[in-house]
Amino acid sequence: MPTALITGATSGIGAAFARRLAAEGFSLVLVSRDEHRLAGAAGQLKLRYGVSSEVLPADLATEEGLARVESRLAEGVDVLVNNAGFGNPGRFPDVPVEDEVRMLKVHCEAVLRLTLAALPGMRERERGAIINVASVAAFFPRGTYSASKAWVVNFSESAAADVGDPRIRIMALCPGFVRTEFHRRSGMDTAGIPGFLWLKADDVVRAAMRDLALGRRVSVPDPRYKAIVAIGRLVPRGLQARVSAAIGR
Numbered sequence: 001m002p003t004a005l006i007t008g009a010t011s012g013i014g015a016a017f018a019r020r021l022a023a024e025g026f027s028l029v030l031v032s033r034d035e036h037r038l039a040g041a042a043g044q045l046k047l048r049y050g051v052s053s054e055v056l057p058a059d060l061a062t063e064e065g066l067a068r069v070e071s072r073l074a075e076g077v078d079v080l081v082n083n084a085g086f087g088n089p090g091r092f093p094d095v096p097v098e099d100e101v102r103m104l105k106v107h108c109e110a111v112l113r114l115t116l117a118a119l120p121g122m123r124e125r126e127r128g129a130i131i132n133v134a135s136v137a138a139f140f141p142r143g144t145y146s147a148s149k150a151w152v153v154n155f156s157e158s159a160a161a162d163v164g165d166p167r168i169r170i171m172a173l174c175p176g177f178v179r180t181e182f183h184r185r186s187g188m189d190t191a192g193i194p195g196f197l198w199l200k201a202d203d204v205v206r207a208a209m210r211d212l213a214l215g216r217r218v219s220v221p222d223p224r225y226k227a228i229v230a231i232g233r234l235v236p237r238g239l240q241a242r243v244s245a246a247i248g249r
């Protein structure tokens with residue numbers, strides 16, 4: 001039975017990946033910090049899909065947590081979804097530096113190290129897939145969050161090119177606003193975000209899996225956001241920054 005390891009698997013987009021991969025018959029390794037919630041998620045997946053899940057509690061902002069997940073990946077997985085992430089309340093330069101660094105650890109260091117830990121087994125078996133969850137924010141200036149997600153996109157594209165084996169797929173996933181716990185947890189005021197911009201996590205994952213199968217290296221789910229990214233590229237960076245700063249802070 002193929003195995004998929006998903007970080008941030010207890011909520012939102014990560015939980016949607018867990019449901020989708022369970023439905024496809026993967027056995028799962030579920031990673032997040034909350035051990036109790038992980039056990040609940042594993043139980044639900046067993047009930048609904050009959051799959052077994054290992055629970056792997058780990059804080060990906062810590063050396064201990066990263067090392068634990070690296071060791072599990074070294075045993076071999078078929079699919080890795082680097083999904084765990086969060087936003088910090090406030091805007092630069094008011095966000096405490098330790099919170100900014102924690103974000104860089106989870107969004108960048110963890111993605112780098114877990115990708116490196118998963119790749120040797122995938123290269124040996126000559127197959128595998130790594131999905132790194134970035135954001136549409138990667139294409140717009142929006143503080144350390146967007147800068148870290150721009151790193152995820154650039155890293156995923158270059159890793160895919162450097163590995164250079166079409167049987168090992170590496171893809172950055174760039175969703176727009178998705179209804180999850182993300183905004184409440186990051187203290188974001190979402191009142192000004194128009195309803196038509198909200199996506200469902202299951203739809204995002206469906207689009208991601210389709211783009212992965214097509215061999216895309218960057219996936220922007222939904223035509224609305226494809227258009228926003230395309231138009232955004234035509235707008236001067238200064239104006240992009242002003243518009244971006246006004247939406248959902």
Ligand SMILES: NC(=O)c1ccc[n+]([C@@H]2O[C@H](COP(=O)([O-])OP(=O)(O)OC[C@H]3O[C@@H](n4cnc5c(N)ncnc54)[C@H](OP(=O)(O)O)[C@@H]3O)[C@@H](O)[C@H]2O)c1
Nearest residue numbers: 008010011012013032033034060085135177178180181182
């Ligand atoms: N929702 C959106 O609008 C949106 C848009 C674009 C991109 N994204 C990206 O999508 C990804 C998933 O976000 P979401 O919207 O699904 O958010 P969410 O509902 O808040 O879920 C975040 C998940 O990450 C885990 N997590 C957070 N910090 C962690 C850490 N230090 N170590 C291990 N696990 C950690 C959480 O579990 P614990 O708290 O138990 O650790 C939870 O399972 C993130 O990378 C986010 O940046 C979200």
